[in-house]
Amino acid sequence: MQVPSHVEYERATSVEHALELLARFGPESRVLAGGHSLIPMMKLRLAQPETLIDINGISGLSRIAMEGDELRIGALVRHAQLLDSALAGEHFPVLHDAERVIADPIVRNWGTIGGSLCQADPSEDLSAVFGAIRATAVIQGRDGARAVPVREFHLGPYETVVAPDELLTELRVPIRPGGGSAYEKVARRVGDWSVAAAGAVIWLDPASGTPTVSEAGIGLAAVGAGHFVAEEAEDFLRGQPVSDEMFARAGQIAAEHCTPSADQRGPADYKRHLTGELTTRALRRAAARACGQEA
Amino acid sequence: MEITMTVNGAEYTRDVEPRMLLIHFLRDELELTGSHWGCDTSNCGACVIWLDGAPLKSCTALAAMAGGRDIRTVEGLERDGELDVVQQGFIACHGLQCGFCTPGMMMTARWLLDRIPDPADAEIREAISGQICRCTGYENIVRSVRWAAAHSRGAAGPDGSGAHEVTV
Numbered sequence: 001m002q003v004p005s006h007v008e009y010e011r012a013t014s015v016e017h018a019l020e021l022l023a024r025f026g027p028e029s030r031v032l033a034g035g036h037s038l039i040p041m042m043k044l045r046l047a048q049p050e051t052l053i054d055i056n057g058i059s060g061l062s063r064i065a066m067e068g069d070e071l072r073i074g075a076l077v078r079h080a081q082l083l084d085s086a087l088a089g090e091h092f093p094v095l096h097d098a099e100r101v102i103a104d105p106i107v108r109n110w111g112t113i114g115g116s117l118c119q120a121d122p123s124e125d126l127s128a129v130f131g132a133i134r135a136t137a138v139i140q141g142r143d144g145a146r147a148v149p150v151r152e153f154h155l156g157p158y159e160t161v162v163a164p165d166e167l168l169t170e171l172r173v174p175i176r177p178g179g180g181s182a183y184e185k186v187a188r189r190v191g192d193w194s195v196a197a198a199g200a201v202i203w204l205d206p207a208s209g210t211p212t213v214s215e216a217g218i219g220l221a222a223v224g225a226g227h228f229v230a231e232e233a234e235d236f237l238r239g240q241p242v243s244d245e246m247f248a249r250a251g252q253i254a255a256e257h258c259t260p261s262a263d264q265r266g267p268a269d270y271k272r273h274l275t276g277e278l279t280t281r282a283l284r285r286a287a288a289r290a291c292g293q294e295a
Numbered sequence: 296m297e298i299t300m301t302v303n304g305a306e307y308t309r310d311v312e313p314r315m316l317l318i319h320f321l322r323d324e325l326e327l328t329g330s331h332w333g334c335d336t337s338n339c340g341a342c343v344i345w346l347d348g349a350p351l352k353s354c355t356a357l358a359a360m361a362g363g364r365d366i367r368t369v370e371g372l373e374r375d376g377e378l379d380v381v382q383q384g385f386i387a388c389h390g391l392q393c394g395f396c397t398p399g400m401m402m403t404a405r406w407l408l409d410r411i412p413d414p415a416d417a418e419i420r421e422a423i424s425g426q427i428c429r430c431t432g433y434e435n436i437v438r439s440v441r442w443a444a445a446h447s448r449g450a451a452g453p454d455g456s457g458a459h460e461v462t463v
Contacts, residue, residue, distance in 0.1 A: 002335045009296060009313035009359045032360070039316075039355050040337060052313070054360060080349075104425025106403065107337060109349040110356070190424045 004042035008051040018055050018167050019142050025051040027164035032056075033076060033115040036107055061114075061169055064088055071173040075114025080105070082113060091175050092133055093289055094199050094282075097183035098125045104191040114168045117150070122157045123193040123222035129183060130171060131228040132199040132219030138170040145169070151227045178214075179203040180290030184278040185221075188265060194222040195265045196274035198230075198254070200282035202237075204290045210241045211291070216283070218250070223275050224259035232257045233279065242287050244280075251280030298362035302327065303371030313359045317351075318342040320358035321368060329369040329398050333427075340426030343399035344368045350406050352425075369398035372405060381405050381443045390439030392430035399426050404440045413444050 010025070012018035022029055030049035032038060033056065041047040055061070061076035064085045071091050073082065082088055083099035102125050103111060116126045117137065130137075130150040137148045139162055150171070153160055162168055185197035199219040204211040216237040218230040233254040240246045255276030260268045299308040302325060309324050321327045321344065330353060333341030337355040344353045345367040372379040381404045384390065391397040400423060407414055407422040414422070419440045420433065428436060 003316060003319070004314040004357075006312070007314050009357070011362075032357075035357070035360065036337060036355055039357065042314075043335070052357075056360060104340075105422055106340060106343055106350045106352055106425045107355075110346075110351055 002043035004039065005045065005048055007042070007049060009054065010051060011054045011057055014058055015061070015140055015167060015169060018053055018058065019140060019165065021051075021053045022165045022167065023142060025053070029053055029164070031118070031167060034078065034111040035115075036103070036111040037115060037119040037121070055167070066175070069175050071175055073113055073171040073173070075112065075117075075168045075170060077113045079103070079108035079111050079113070079116075083108065092129075092173065092181050092201070094129055094133065094181035094183045094201060094286070097181075098129045098185070098197075098199060101125070101183075101185045101187065107191070113171065117153065117171075118160055118162060118168055120154050120156075120158050120160050121193075122224065124228075125183070125185065125194060125197055125199075125221050127154060128197060128219030128221035128225075128228045129199045130173070130219075132217040133173050133181065133201050134217055135171045135173045137168055138172060139166050140169050141166045147172070151229055154227060176203060176215075178206075178290060180286040180288065182282045182285035182289060184282045184285070186274055186278065193265070196223050196260070196271045196278060197221040198275065198278035198282045200279065200286040202283060202286040202290055204242060204287065210243075213237045213240050213242060213246075216250075218254055218279060218283070220254065220258055220275060220279070222260070222265075223271050224261060225254075225257070230254035230257060230279065237283075244284065247280045247283040247287070248276075250283055251276040251278075254279040296359060298359055300358075300361045300364055300366055302366045303368060309358075311358050313357065315358045317344070317346075317353040317356040317358045317361055320361075321353065321366075324358075327368050327370050331395055331398055333395065333399075338425075338427065339396070340399040340403070340423075341396050343402045343426065345402060345406065350403050367402070369401055372401060379405060380447050381408065381440070384439040384441075384443035384446065385436075388435050388439040388442050390431065390436045396426060396428045396430075400428065400436055404436075404443065407440065408444055408447060412447060414440070416441070 029051040032052040032054045061074040063074045089096040135150045181201035183199040186195045201217040203215040205214040216234045233250040255272050260271035262268045318332050331341035333339040337352045342353040343350050419437045
């Protein structure tokens with residue numbers, strides 16, 4: 001029987017209240033959202049917080065909305081809610097692609113977007129996605145809010161820039177017209193973590209005959225990519241004409257620069273091979289969507 | 296800590312440790328043993344119940360999190376002594392052998408049919424993809440849900456009441 005060890009439980013009624021509780025109970029307290037990463041870790045004693053601060057009752061953190069030219073996603077938005085959001089899917093199909101293959105429908109009912117990012121598992125799909133689309137994380141502290149690019153959010157495995165007395169409240173994604181995005185993942189079975197996964201977003205400049213890439217974002221999960229992104233492949237793509245050959249080359253660059261490790265999901269060279277192939281496929285599909293053709 | 300929650304329409308108050316998992320609360324404190332405690336790792340789905348109307352693997356939630364909220368378990372599927380059409384479907388189509396996964400499967404099936412009254416096989420399989428059955432190979436479970444969908448049409452209310460009696 002797996003049960004967490006002794007823990008105290010507090011309920012936050014607002015963001016301010018959560019911050020007050022975090023300050024009062026100190027670094028040995030943990031924010032409890034969906035609990036689908038934290039509770040399993042507590043059962044295994046990989047996490048042993050002294051106090052849980054349940055934020056599920058805070059209203060206002062479960063919103064998906066457009067504000068100006070930004071898509072805003074509250075930290076308490078559940079995976080299922082993001083998957084159901086036509087607004088999110090319209091602007092970033094990569095979000096829906098990824099959500100369809102995160103865990104299973106029951107887990108997706110409760111697991112949260114903010115929890116996924118803060119868990120900072122090296123195989124987390126959404127870290128790669130929000131890295132690819134250059135989202136910004138809004139982190140609230142008692143002295144106010146700060147905005148941190150998701151590409152600077154992770155300090156390492158299971159470690160983020162969110163301080164013990166701070167709370168991630170929202171993800172903001174800039175919207176630009178003319179883009180397309182997609183996510184490709186290989187897992188051993190339904191609902192499992194990625195063996196490798198790649199997310200891509202691409203913006204095209206259609207001025208000349210063959211469209212060229214004006215901007216690209218590539219996120220990688222589970223393969224030891226720094227900050228979950230493939231910057232070298234992004235740099236290569238900028239200004240290139242859209243072609244399968246260019247996307248294959250970008251995939252190759254992404255594969256060369258990631259640092260997968262061998263584990264029960266596969267050997268490193270297999271993961272590196274997958275990284276190249278999945279990056280190429282994600283780019284092709286993203287480009288097709290940018291051109292209004294579903295791949 | 297003292298928690299109060301509504302389970303299958305009745306209110307319960309108990310004094311529990313904050314670390315108590317919801318599945319143990321339901322089974323050991325309320326003696327509602329219909330929900331099964333299976334893998335303990337959010338994989339098998341034998342413990343699926345509804346929390347505020349959405350299926351949840353209750354081995355991966357604390358009882359404390361359900362305080363003040365509304366729970367429905369497999370015991371809450373039947374109404375006024377009549378089995379829910381989903382339960383009737385599992386009887387009619389042999390949707391179970393050992394029965395261990397069945398409560399969770401039926402809670403998910405009821406939720407699916409409330410959202411999609413006439414699901415395609417692929418939608419049924421997707422809905423139960425986070426739940427494991429080691430007896431049926433899933434074929435009869437899918438058939439049971441399809442049966443329930445067919446026998447809900449027109450006659451059934453949102454909770455399946457009013458569906459035809461099962462004839463086996």
